[in-house]
Amino acid sequence: MPVIMTEGAFARPGTSLDFKTGTWRSERPVHKHATAPCHKVCPAGEDQQAWLAKLQENHPAEAWARLVMMNPMPAVSGRVCPHPCESACNRGHYDEAIAIHGLERWLGDEAIRQNWAYPVEKGPMRPGHVAVVGAGPAGLSAAYHLRRRRYKVTLFDSQPEAGGLLRSAIPPTRLPRDVLDREIERILATGIDFRPRVALGRDVVLEELSRDFDAVFLGIGAGRSRHWDVDGAVPADLREGLGLLREWLAVGAVPTPNAVVIHGGGNTAVDLARVMKRAGVAEVHVITASGLPGPDTDPDDVLNVVPRELEQAMEEGVVFHPHRTIQRLIMRGSKVVGVEMVRLKKLPNAKGRKSRIAFEGTETVLHVDMVIPAIGEVVDPDGVEALLGTHDYFTADPWGRIADHERVFVGGDARDWTRDFPGGTVSAAIGDGRRAAEGIDAAFQRLTPRLESRPDIPFETLNLHYYESAPRLRLPVLPLDQRNDSAEIEGGPSAGDALAEAGRCLSCGNCLACDNCWTLCPDSAVIKTVETASDGSHYVFDYDYCKGCGLCAAECPCGFIGMIAEP
């Protein structure tokens, strides 16, 4: 029955629905959830964009729940993680990166304050009992993620309290102990059977665990300092950095020479330098092969330290000597009286990779009466000799599986770095623990675990017309003269500031719920089902009428809409 045409072709309501303009389409818009750069680089696997979106909707509890789907320790990691997410943040190319660490910390603190329940699956336990050795970040994460999946977990640690390196090597000025205690307590309270004071090799052996449990996760860390000497010379009274830091945390005292050189470029070196400076050491030098952050420094070459910690250390008077190494120890008898350091240059070696070469003629001397190496640690082989062999670390696949040991998994500092999964941070350990839990879950269910794979969303693909410049959240920092051995140096944001900062998130690769597609579609072919959602699920393309003009894709601020050829 043909439509009777009207004068001037005016149309009564609804009548144009008879004309299915969708048949003209050669391309169609689709939602494509890309991986925001923050998520892509997060060692813990957090999807920062996803939980920031919940915060934008003013749902902090949901934001926290989304966060702890990946990382159960936001109050800790918000304080100690170097936050590669912020370095990768697309907003950094626009004005300033989102202060993700401040928001993560705020959510963690709010969860503790309001006692939000961890999202642990309800229902009976599933078959499978896992022994987790080491209650540091890797072990706690593995135990939590297994518990979330309703597996029975027994968590062993040689120390009287859980926390591992978080407790033994991170100063309370960075991580207050009550925050650490309460976050760990809450994780253990999800139903993890915690057995303190049980040391692998002393109180229990690996073979026994492998026999009594359905799977074993080793989060035993790297407890033995690397061997250090300079051309074979070692001072008789040598003390290693991590040991000194642990000792200071345990008894509250460090040696106080007149001048000290700390050799190394990690958090241990910087933390110890600051402790010694505060303890009254007049000159504290840090010699490191890495560079300091700056416009000319390759990001991969920068000290592996939380950037604000480095800044604060410099404020406090620690002297850094980047791109240098110790060439010679100046000894009087077996005691150090100085070091000769030399500049390093990066040159391609025979294999075509760059290696650091001493640059002759740049030698300088520092007069110090103590040298402390802080160049890293290797796995303490006690109790795992057979499994470790002659290696410094365990080699494992992304799920922590050790070749030829079907039900033994490893993660955290005990695992050797790979290109896709570098280690050395609390967040990396947390990520290892989660992936191992996924691996164990898959093994129990005889499935193959898979890594998430979504396209990237580079800065250039965002439509910046729809964003406004806004300054980054500034967090309160304790003034120099009020810093001591216990007071936390950086503070957290207020609730209002946290929500405002979350509002700065560009929602790269995901829906911002901005209504652009809905309002700009010339054919009203974008249908909105509810007022807001963070995942774009409330916008539906009406392919009966979508002509495929691509306006929605062009005007989506976040790159969430793409055009594909009509199937």
Add this chain to the structure above:
Amino acid sequence: MRDALEGSQAIARAVGMCRPGVVAAYPITPQTHIVENISKLVADGALHCELVSVESEFSAASVVLGAAAAGSRAYTASSSQGILLMAEVVYDIAGMRLPVVMTCANRAVSAPINIWNDHQDSMAVRDSGWIQIHCTDNQQAVDTTIQAFRIAQDLDLPVMVCVDGFVLTHTLETLDMPDQETVDRYLPEPAFARRLDSANPLSMGTLVGPDYFTEIRHVQHRASCRALDVIAAADRDWQALTGRASGGLLTVDGDPDAKIGVLAMGSVVSTFREAMETLPGGKKAKLINLRTFRPFPAQALIDACAGLRHLVVVDRSLSPGLGGILATEVKAALADGPKMPKIHAVALGLGGRDVPMEAWTRLVALAKDAPEPFHILDLDPAKLDPADL
């Protein structure tokens, strides 16, 4: 009331008496005085309407399109390049069947730039679907403007009132301005067949594919043809009220049995009427004033030409490579008649060249011989390179 008024001022007052809801126009010579006078009426509080200042003729046309769509009596005026800049919207207004009224103060079209009178501008949009009515003097301009609002509303079609630039717009003439009460009695309430109304929604300007476009054009053509009766009736009714007719579809002056006819549009008709009365031998031919150019009154023209042996058609515009536009259409229309007179096609008065009374004698003389090819009657060969003759 008899009043000595400039054409533009009279047209402005006539528009004001039609109580438009919205006026939007962009100034262009020779239309400027019309809008100036409307502005003055509004500023003086004598006319209550939305006078929208716009930045171009395109916007002026767009504003009146929207206003008419919203149910408002809307008016605009323009000339020459202004009409051409409006062209897209001019087509839209007609296609959407919106009862807009526009005065075209007829002017030549650039290049070379020329601000004086001929009919090239309204000819450029003759196929847009607007009704086009030409005025021979300012009394007709006033009366036709008022009639235009009624014709537009009756048919849901836009009406262009063509008034020769300068010759009429800038000339003082003693004329009868109707009083407001007469106009109010003549014009219907501005209640259009369709208007945008959120309580009763509809879409205008919708997209129509090949499956319905043909039908839309057919309906538009039918409405335009029906306008012939409506235009004639509107003029009759106006005459009944005021005693003045404006010429219906066309008028014929002179000896009904004359064998020679001269056909023209616009202000030259007034010149020729006077020449016919005063020049020796002037009454040898009759004068056909084609008042309504769109819709084209073919049957009325056939009737008016009955008994003619020769018809001289005067064009005030030019289709280069073809010749006279009006002559071409007249010839086509008469071809359907019982006996076709010989057609002598000439143009004159292009770009404001003066058309004196003596032109009448020359035009009538053209009918002595077999028709020559189309030519420009008042061409001055002395101003041409011989190669261009």
